[in-house]
Amino acid sequence: MNWRHFPAYLHERFPLVNMALFAILFLTVLAVAQATQPAKPAAFGPQEAVGILATISFFFRLRVFDEIKDYASDQEHFPHRVLQSGRVSLGQLKRVAWAGLVLEAAWSAWMSWGTLLAWVLVVSYSLLMRYEFFVRDWLRARLVLYAFTHLLIMPLIIGWVWSAYAAQPLLSVPLLLLALLSLLGGLSFEIARKIKTPEAERTGVDSYSRSLGYVGAIVAVLVVLLAGVLVQGYLLNLLATRLWPFALMGVLYVVTVGAYLGSLAKPRTKTLKLAELLVSLFMLTSYVSIIVEIAGRLW
Template identity: 35%
Template sequence: MTLAQRLWIYQSERFPLAKTLPLLACFSAASITISAVLANRPLPGLAAYGVGFLLVFILFFQLRVADEIKDAEDDAKYRPERPIPRGLVTLRLIVWLGIGTIPIGVLLALAHGAGLIWLLLLTWGWLAAMSFEFGVPKWLKARPTLYLLSHMAIMPLIDLLLTGIEWLPHGAAAPGLWLFIALSFANGCVLEIGRKLWAPENERVGVQTYSGLWGPRRAAHVWLVFVGIAALLLVGVGVATGFALAFSLIAAVGFAICLRAARGYANAPSPAAEKQIDTLAGLWVFGCYATAGFLPLALGALS
């Protein structure tokens, strides 16, 4: 196979563009939009949205590269079917591709100006620390809750960068923006835990999952707690934008759907229930960002 063919297979397995691009487009556009809406400012131009999408794409690809570095030893031992251990591509190639996106990110941040480069460097600093497990890999992996929280801290930093595309040129962020940034942290936990709630028959030696660490029932309850926190923060964003009722209805319906799925998984953690939780985690996050970013615009236009 050619290099292009091998990279295409790699992305389909490890960084699926069909699933990733819509979520990143929604995330970046919603972040920029809500920053303007909360500050009662006009929306920025299309160039700002383009910079946001490209930067978040670069950062999420670099997160994948960081995972490949961190998991290289475990993948070779326990997951030989993955693209790198089975020889489809080399770790060196993927790392160089990640490094190659750095100057692109720098140019995008400098082209936008207004000090965006400093928020990008802050985010990269945390990403670099994550890649080396903050210098204490064994200690951190022995504490899965702290591991989760420390790694998900990258999400509000990415959101600070994205919203900064809008608020940095104006000198200050809207007071209520912290609700949306906190929502990104909660949603990061929803995604991360949701993709690691497995059926018992799918658990594998050497592969750390939250269902394996805490048991299916407790893990489902923890996942639901983060969904609940995200729901409350979404309502808070609705209050800040002046559309509390609409946001509350959406949050309540979404939480009820997730509650039913979590109960189903907790009572019978089958492969079908595992897949449902994983799917709902992605839909929940997508729905939160779509609601926060675009519902105020739609309702404002109607009123």
């Protein structure tokens, strides 16, 4: 089997920036657990390095599941993609995904039996996602519900990593805030990336601007993002951080609102792409600011 096009696939569908974000997600959970209810002294070693790889592996498998579910549709609408053009095969992607499954199981067992149990739970939910909860047509006709049921994987992944580093009781306010932050961040980005101008809408390609209306989709992403700002503020206050993360979140939100107001006044794909970038930047900075604040105290 020829693997020389696999890097091209990663660049197109699972780029390094995505891997970096998933590594940052792991480090955020690690930092908050060690700052609020550490199960062991703060450190970064081989277990943490493998944990980052395991987290990236899990998200890669979710990408492969999406490729399997959407293969026929993508073949019609995006025939130029690396997978659809035959430069890599679904079989290759599945082999990489299942190899990662072994890595995740090994890391989870290395950390604790509780972590292994949490991993089994999150894998089980991901398999339900893979088969679209066995109500594919019904769920796909309800785009917002579809997104919500699939984004629930985020709090479960947070809980999996949390179980490796937090002392009992595992179910605590910091965990709930992290879980909610991940859910709101994921939902805001999911909506943002599927808002299209009326001219850019394509038959057979789902979008929130079609499901909710152009104005409705923009209002939805701003409301969800505002909820994320409030949760982030609550968590930062709980962690007793300095003022700069609060200010950064506020400025980012105001700039994002400005970008979307501009796209309402004059719908343009370029403006929507800028707004989408700002939403993703909010997700990134919300995690990084937590890591930076805690790292100075612990590591």
